[in-house]
Amino acid sequence: MSYPEKMRESIRILESTREKRRKQEIPLLSLQERNELIKTYHPQHREGTQRKLKVGVNKGQLVPNEIADLFESKSLIDPNEVDLDHPDYQTDVLVVGGGGGGASAALVAQENGADVILITKLRFGDSNTIMSEGGIQAAVDEFDSPALHYLDTMGGGGFVNIPELVKALVLDAPEVLKWLIDLGVMFDRTDNERNILSSFAGGQCRRRVHSCADYSGLDMMRILRDEVYNRGIEVIEFLPAVELILDDNRTCCGVVAVDLETEKKFVIVAKAVILATGGSGRLHYQNFPTTNHYGATGDGLVIANRAGAKIIFMDAIQFHPTGTLYPEHLFGLLVTEAFRGWGAHLVNSEGERFINELEKRDITASAIIREVDYKKKGVCTPTGREGVWLDTPLVEIINGKGTIKRIFPHLHHRFQGFGIDITREPLLVYPTIHYQNGGILINQEGESSVKDLFVAGEASGGVHGRNRLGGNSLLDIFVFGRRAGKNAALRAKRKKIGKLTLEHVIDYERQLKEMGILREIPSPVLIPDYRFGKAL
Template sequence: MSYPSPLEELVRRVNQTREQRLKQSFPRLGAEEKQTLLKKFHPDYRADSFAELEVGPNAGERAPKELVRVLEGDSPVSDGSLGFGEFEYETDVLVIGGGGAGCAAAITADDAGARVIIATKLRLGDANTMMAQGGIQAADKENDSPAIHYLDVIGGGHFTNIPELVEALVTDAPEAIQWLENLGVIFDKNPDGSMKTIHGGGTSRRRMHTCRDYTGAEIMRTLRDEVKSRQGITVLEFSPAVELLTTPEGEAAGAILLNLNLNRYLRIKAKTVIITTGGSGRLHYQGFPTSNHYGATGDGLVLAYRAGARLAFIDTMQYHPTGVAFPQQIVGQLVTEKVRSLGAQLVNRNGEQFVFPLETRDVVASAIIRECQEGRGVKTPAGVDGVWLDTPMIEVLKGPGTVKRELPAMVRQFARFGIELDKEPILVYPTLHYQNGGVAIDAMCHTSVRYLLVAGEASGGVHGRNRLMGNSLLDVIVFGRRAGREGAQLAKERTGSFFPGLEHLSRWRQLLRERKGTGVSVSPVLLPDYTRKPGNRIGGQGVGEV
């Protein structure tokens, strides 16, 4: 037993009730029960952690305070000092962000004959896509259809999703799977070649395609390898964009990058710009730990907003119900939903179930927060709240060896800290996982700024107020490909001369002065700061503050 003694006692309670719980199926909640639970316990409903935007296209709307601070920030770039007329690079399509959506866009634009540059903050492929374990949805089985998938998506999003975007997502899904397979992604299959598929939270058909529990990693490393194979794609690593360039008419025209190795600006003139910078978990909304990549600081939202693009659904974040609560070293890291797909139940300190394990993520997260607030949670020695996720149950339900076979990444992660997933339950608590909203797009990824496209987690509207498991990997591939195709086409059509500049930034600065005065922060923030300083988070996962 690898748990400290106060927890050991509680583990025994989970073990004792397992046999009895095997026979119980916790009832699903009705629509009204769900709304009551969400309003009472979901972090999106904590009014005091939101603020109203005063500047920009979404002025008057609310967003988490941490996001408002960076959206209403000033640029690190000075207006006139760049000496325009010379560009280090000129290209047809500039893709900002080298994750799943960015690579899919670049490959597709290259297929369409465009010259492509990918500018990325860290290494190519350093992105949330790499970390997605659970799977990717597509309605490709006989008992399923894009229409059934549509209903699951829009119900999961509480009927707030943009219909055209959901239609695009579910219609392109099977083709996205085939595209990935043609690039060499290895999906879990039966011997006859049919896809092994499972349920996810909120799915009415088993349509989750998996690559063990390395689904995102398998997709990302394959896309990255394909990008490297292509001479038409130039990759600039450690070069995040810090400001967009626009024409006097307000159209996108390129970007200024910061080369982090040399601390030097690079100017890129581009006919179309595609933002694929992903999410913002590293802003640690409401002090939550996060499952996100180190670079997930919402840069694309900041850049697009300053250039005049409207955002959508920025008042809603996804808190993944099962972030690690113990051991302390990996608090906030993700425990994939696949664990519940395989049959593991959520159990409180009394050894009782308290929610149907495959409700949508917002509902399960709220139920866990309720258990802890009402005293039925477990406190770790470090003071972190949690409930049990009964992983040994999978072995009972699906046979010995299932955990090791289906969840190798998780087994490895916990074994490093002495916990045997197939024999002991684990402690979990919601972790900041996904930015439900982002830059408003249409089905071809256009934004309200001409020649500026957005795809993936940086966009908003596909998932409404709550995303289902397996629809973000799908989102990055479907909309990444759409953006790549459309970006190449728009570049072809933009034949006249145009002059990239920073007029939008001068206007933005004037607005900031008028509405906010001095004292605004500089954004995008690019990377979080976890060094030991007053106010910083030690450990970077919400382990505690100095």
């Protein structure tokens, strides 16, 4: 396939300015400039794309229309038809979700004496974890510290992050890194093989991201999945949770789940539940593409909201600056931030840089949208989509031949299959939905506002504020997956389950009917609907 001639003309302009750009210093924007850029150009500030919730514990919260639609929909089940007196499974701790957060929670819960069942909507491991390329943050280098990691994370989130959660994140980070190494994760090493390699991500004051080439999440998930199986933890695939079960004390006591193949309903009773259901990128907010895996449809948010769990920052969706725009077979594919950390420039149609490449993600995404949609300096594909160049060959020029194949083998291979050699040719990129900054509000133990309902990973909210830094997502799932696993196991030891009920589902639908906003399309939406050109 490679690039058509018209796009190659633009590449020649990029190549002609490369040496000039290498000498150019673009300062970081001032706080005022950053705020103005985001307010004017970031998708979350587009008029009419969000609305306030009208019922439930989260009444008044501003959320994307796509989330509000799900929150205002009827349940996938009829609560009156579910037999709660004869459960299909019973356990101490039920983990819902088969990504890194769920796997780490299951392992630690078992280590703390709990019987554990893990259910997952798709295959065990199908998750945003395996899509993660860039790596994991941990302050372990000589001139770094958890204090600096804390300040970077708070600044990245707009200083609205919950401080106690950020403190837990950065203090647990070195221990999490050692835990992963002890389990067998193969991090990139320096030339002498003695130290773990560290790289930059946007918004960092130190090199702090540790990677496994650009397969970081995939390698971690491979290790964790094997560990779960080796320890004999029961895993049930293709069984998504569609409602939470409470008892008459309003504590969480399990889920109603539905087999994707047979549509049979299962009642699973547990003394504590850990939601690790991931994000919601497959809702395709504002019809943007996404880097997310197929099952990222916000299930955990929907059922937790009905059960009375508070949410936070759900109006803040992260758009990764560099999603693939061409070839269109890879539309939305993540091009890791690490490329910019290793020296790649963002370049418009006139061969110009227009932003410091190590600005935070929300800043950089907004700058690209301004450059393409407002300044009209985008590079056009044969189908009319426009983006900017990511000058990947600079990585080889700056760091030596072979760097890309060594650090980014996955992306090198993916694009090579379409005749694009990223060691010699740039990539065309545009912002893509990447991460759910907010979610279900948790405390330091990983517990939600509903007693005995714990949440880990992207389904949770509070730690990242309004914008997550690169490398903090993999860290988040393991820090709070492990914390949720431990605390859920301890809680299960002293839990006495009361009378089981789904009355909260009935009551929530009643409130929607009284407001005249109950939608007949049921939620959660377990599988995205791509018929008739929807979403893309």
